[in-house]
Amino acid sequence: MTTTQLPPPATAPTPASDLAPDLVAHLTPERMARAQHAQVAKMLGELAHECLVEPREDAGRWLVAGDDPSVVWEFSARRLPLDHWQVDPSSVRRTVDGAGSPVDAQQLVLDLQRRLGLSDAVLPTYLEEIAATLAGRAWKLRPEAPTAAELADAGFQDLEGAMTEGHPCFLANNGRIGFGVDDYHAYAPETAPRVHLEWVAVRAEHAVYAGVAGLEDQRVLLADQLDADELDAFERVLRARGLDPRDFLLVPCHPWQWRNKLAVTFAPQLASGDLVHLGTGRDAFQPQQSLRTFFDLDRPERHYVKTALSVLNMGFMRGLSAAYMAVTPAINTWVDDLVAGDDELRALGFSVLREVAAVGYRHPVHEQHGPSPYQKMLAALWRESPVTRVAPDERLMTMAGLLHVDAEGRSLAAELVDRSGLEPRAWLATYLRAYLRPVLHCFYAHRLVFMPHGENLILVLRDHVPVRALMKDIGEEVGLFDLEAELPEEVRRIRADLPEHRQVLAIASDVVDCYLRFLAAALDDAGTLPADDFWAEVAACVAGYQADHPELAERFAAHDLFAPTFERMCMNRLQLRDNQQMVDLADPSSAFQLADPLPNPLSAHRPATR
Incomplete structure (x- = not known):
């Protein structure tokens, strides 16, 4: 029996390194x-x-x-x-x-x-x-990679793209299941890429759009966020297919989402013309620490754009719900009115970056069954940019930067303290006045809570010192413990029915344990400020706030931040239990995985008089 011999290839295969950059060169x-x-x-x-x-x-x-x-x-x-x-x-x-x-x-x-x-x-x-x-x-x-010394004077987006630790509690905090290695280089925040968003049009009868006062019509929003000829080109795509642009809403999409989900999972809607791909946006954007939010690099004064992204990351598929989009601007308006109208918060310079408009697609098939990630694949919101809120002698930095440690082990927070010329405790006191005091006031005076971790705050720095804070990600993560408050119907979703004794964890766990604990360790490790002195200064901030607000004494006693211990919230236990959806966002109690009580370092500094 004979076998046929195949002829040798005419030329040797071209090495992959000659065709494209080595996408795994960092994996040495x-x-x-x-x-x-x-x-x-x-x-x-x-x-x-x-x-x-x-x-x-x-x-x-x-x-x-x-x-x-x-x-x-x-x-x-x-x-x-x-x-x-x-x-x-x-x-x-x-x-x-x-x-x-x-x-x-x-x-x-x-x-x-x-x-x-x-x-x-x-x-x-x-x-x-x-x-x-x-x-x-x-x-x-x-x-x-930039050093902490270089980042101490870096620009806003240079900082955003250089961070090492956004969610310090979580062990598997960069899973991004769904991204390939090319997607990693194209879209991961730490690679600081320039990304052009894709745009689709969806039939208005299957979608929802909402905007704050003045932006109730999406065309008013788009006229400000897109160049006139760009918007006209998108509408010409619709007219060329015999469609009336007035029958459609426009949605910006993450490029990965367009290629991997919409172009496949929404194939029937694309074929019918209920969903139309309009093309690629003109402006270049940079992904932020939160992965699916983009900052406009070409026009920084334009809004952030937050998109749906069907990638599994840190316990959730990162979609956006059309139902949530319908009420997001109203929630942001209500929170902004409260914050802007409060004398204490105004004096502290604390403000929120409003999500001013949102759009979401209600899939005609998937809306007919129970809740699932397929109902959250096509939506977006627009959030105010912070660049218009800084003076010439100020600059912006994500609060995640305070936990950043460079490749040589140098803390960015320690570098900022050194550059400021202040004593470490004085620097810390100024930072706590900008960050902790407003969060305390929202909790005690208004029973309003945020998710105030490093990725959700932007700090305004002057001479390397944080002097005020801008809170973001309001629509999905704000909560109100006051169940009797008069709220507009579209805002009622923010009510959080949590047992009274657990409410203090919005500060004790979310702020003290899940954020300040790591900053204390970073400054202690750097030799900048011993941890005991750090916690003494945190206690002084809390005590000072309480002394200034004797009218809230009953609430201070009911939610005692100087108690000997508080409940130990275990964030990794949630992800270890279910890494597809670690909590039910509609049920705050599902977020509680508790262990032995935590000794409270503030307890030793309880004020002599309350």
Whole structure:
């Protein structure tokens, strides 16, 4: 029997490196080893903080045994107030029956699967999220990444694209399941790309649009956010198909969403003309820390655009609900009126960046069944830009920047303190007046709460000192604990029916534990300000606010920030339980996964008189 011999290829294959940039050049053994150690250090620290593991001390080292007791993880750590574990990445070691084994974050998850309560259904995707987070860490360790010293004087979007830690509590915080490696380079916030949004038109009868006063007509909004000839070109696309532009609403889309979801999942609607692709927008945008929100680089005074994105990231598919879009401008108007009309908040310079308009598509098929991510695939909102709110001697910075540590371990917050010329406690006091005091006032005086973590605030800096704060992401994340307040019908969604004793966690957990704990550690680690002094200054801010508002004494007593302990909210337990939808946004109680009470570092500084 003979076999046919295929002729050799006429030419050798062209190496991939000659065709396109190497999209995985950042995944070197050295960088991945550093990323693994940093990720495992963070994981061990936060798992200990959430009481999912109980490290045992032995000869100056801490030991965590795996589900299989022959596996042991060892590390060195400093324990700081609020049961914070500052783990030294270089100290981490894994042994099996006493023999050394590679440090690997995914292996840590496998070693502790039963301890972590990870079901076999959740585990594979969680491991993928850890791998993607490691890839992001490796990218951030590139040699050309800006240093903390360089970022201390950097521009707003240079800072936004350089951050290392947006959500410090979460272990798998850069999963972005759905993005390929080319998408990572094209759309990840840390790659600081220039992105042009896609635009589609949807039949108004299947959509909802809402705007604040003056923007009730979408054409008024679009006339300001698009160039006249650009808007005209979009409308010509509709007319060329025999369609009347007056019958349609326009929706900006994330390019990934257009290619991977709308062009496929919405194929029948595209074929029928109920949905029409108009083309690519002219302005270049930069993705922000929140992944699906874009800042206009060509016209910075124009609004942010937040888009739907069917990518799984940190416990949620990042879609946008048409039902939420319908009431978003009304909610923002109500919150802005409250904030702007409050003398204390006005004196502090605290304000909100309103989401002034929103549009959402109601899919004619998927609206006929129960809630699902398919109902959140095509929507967008427009949020005010902060660039018009700064004086010539001021600049903007995402509050995530205060937790940024560069590739050499230098804290950006510490660099800002050094550059300011202020004593560290004086710098911290000024920052707390800009950030913490307004959040306290909203909670105690108005029973109004935000989600005030690093990605959701923009700081205004003067001479390297934060002097005031701008709150954003209002429509989806604001809550009102006052169930008796008179509210317009379209605003009533913000009422949050939470037990009275849990309401203080909006400060104690969301602010003190999930944000300030990490800033305290960063400044302590840098040698800038000891953690005990940090918490003394936080207590002084709270005490000063309370002294200035004796009329709120009953609320201070009911929600005591100087109590010896408070409930320990465990954010990773939520994601470990269900990384597809870790909480029901319509049910605040679903967000509670609790462990042993946390010792409160503010308690030692309770004012002598209240």
